[in-house]
Amino acid sequence: MRTCARWWGRGGSPLRSSGILLLLVPPFLLALQLLVVGPLLPRASRVGEGAVAFSVISIEPERNSRQRGSPSRRPGLEQEVEEEEEEVEVEYGERREGARVYEDENEMHARQLGPRTLALQRWAADKPSFMAELNRIITYITKPQLNCSRVLSPGQAQATQPPADSPHWLLCAEDWLLPLEDRPCVAYSFSMDGGDAEFLKTVSLLGCEVHSFDPSNSNASGGHLGNSLASNHGDGGVVSQHKMWLEWRVPRKRKNKTRGNLGSVSQTLADVMAALGHHTVHFLYADLLSAEWRVFQNWIESGTLQSVHHLVATVHLQWAGFEVGGTNEEVLRYWFSVLQGLQASGLKLVHSSAGEGHSVLKQTVANAHSSYTLSWVNTRY
Numbered sequence: 225m226r227t228c229a230r231w232w233g234r235g236g237s238p239l240r241s242s243g244i245l246l247l248l249v250p251p252f253l254l255a256l257q258l259l260v261v262g263p264l265l266p267r268a269s270r271v272g273e274g275a276v277a278f279s280v281i282s283i284e285p286e287r288n289s290r291q292r293g294s295p296s297r298r299p300g301l302e303q304e305v306e307e308e309e310e311e312v313e314v315e316y317g318e319r320r321e322g323a324r325v326y327e328d329e330n331e332m333h334a335r336q337l338g339p340r341t342l343a344l345q346r347w348a349a350d351k352p353s354f355m356a357e358l359n360r361i362i363t364y365i366t367k368p369q370l371n372c373s374r375v376l377s378p379g380q381a382q383a384t385q386p387p388a389d390s391p392h393w394l395l396c397a398e399d400w401l402l403p404l405e406d407r408p409c410v411a412y413s414f415s416m417d418g419g420d421a422e423f424l425k426t427v428s429l430l431g432c433e434v435h436s437f438d439p440s441n442s443n444a445s446g447g448h449l450g451n452s453l454a455s456n457h458g459d460g461g462v463v464s465q466h467k468m469w470l471e472w473r474v475p476r477k478r479k480n481k482t483r484g485n486l487g488s489v490s491q492t493l494a495d496v497m498a499a500l501g502h503h504t505v506h507f508l509y510a511d512l513l514s515a516e517w518r519v520f521q522n523w524i525e526s527g528t529l530q531s532v533h534h535l536v537a538t539v540h541l542q543w544a545g546f547e548v549g550g551t552n553e554e555v556l557r558y559w560f561s562v563l564q565g566l567q568a569s570g571l572k573l574v575h576s577s578a579g580e581g582h583s584v585l586k587q588t589v590a591n592a593h594s595s596y597t598l599s600w601v602n603t604r605y
Contacts, residue, residue, distance in 0.1 A: 342525055344558070348557075365563065370574050373386075380426060396601045410504060411432040411509075412508045414511065417511065435500065437470070468489040470496075492522060493528050494528045508532050524568075530604070534599075578596055579597065
């Protein structure tokens with residue numbers, strides 16, 4: 225009391241005393257926490273005095289790597305990669321400005337079941353070789369990976385044994401690969417030259433809900449996709465026509481797509497399915513006139529292929545394709561990487577049909593054709 229009296233006599237303040245005590249409380253509590261909790265924490269490996277090392281996995285591909293067997297920058301992606309560095313858009317609309325995206329082991333495993341990054345394959349030979357890369361592709365796309373004892377031929381809705389002659393395409397009609405009779409069947413067709421007529425007939429006879437997409441089609445309801453999605457929706461065997469085309473570029477600013485309205489004549493397959501209210505496409509036909517490589521890449525990386533059961537698509541080899549660049553050898557390796565990505569997504573080749581011509585990347589090659597129509601089935605759904 226005498227001490228307090230002397231302190232008051234010197235002009236001291238009780239508020240100042242309380243402030244000093246408040247400043248001393250946090251360091252005291254922190255020290256107490258370290259003494260109690262510290263021994264319970266796992267020990268971390270040290271890289272230096274007082275520095276703790278953490279294990280971080282980067283999913284960004286290596287750049288400027290030209291060694292054999294190591295992925296180099298994918299053809300035609302120079303500008304695209306630079307733009308992604310400036311602004312990285314992640315799921316649910318989150319953005320990280322100028323940041324790289326990292327994942328730990330658990331996140332990496334989760335992505336393997338959904339979206340993934342297209343892996344660039346090793347060179348076919350010791351060094352870049354046009355013929356080595358081409359021969360690898362031709363061997364791959366002309367050798368079926370799954371034998372079907374029963375198939376659906378173009379224009380036919382009754383399953384039969386594989387025909388002696390080679391049709392344009394086939395659908396594998398094994399019981400475990402076809403949609404159940406009591407479940408709705410959905411079919412999409414993307415074609416601009418009318419080459420999908422027999423496909424449309426087949427899936428219509430199966431009673432599927434059929435949607436045909438063609439940006440040049442003046443018969444589409446309302447002349448615009450947004451006005452045509454509701455027409456004939458859910459009517460088995462009736463073809464709904466839409467004036468639109470497939471997009472492979474994912475919009476930077478994602479907007480929630482409402483059912484029956486896309487707002488554009490160019491959309492990704494995932495957005496089309498969302499607008500139509502479809503979670504699964506049982507049969508999909510695509511002749512995309514050299515846009516297929518980038519579209520396939522989008523399907524692989526977005527995980528959309530997990531929702532496609534049967535895929536009939538034409539691949540064009542005359543030129544590199546839309547937004548695909550690089551040397552001929554790099555283009556061929558990129559094509560093969562896309563094909564490997566399809567297989568990694570669960571697709572197995574069941575039929576291959578060669579088109580006309582022998583031009584590959586503007587070179588005449590006797591043992592190759594300018595296009596191939598390939599029939600796949602997804603064995604993972």
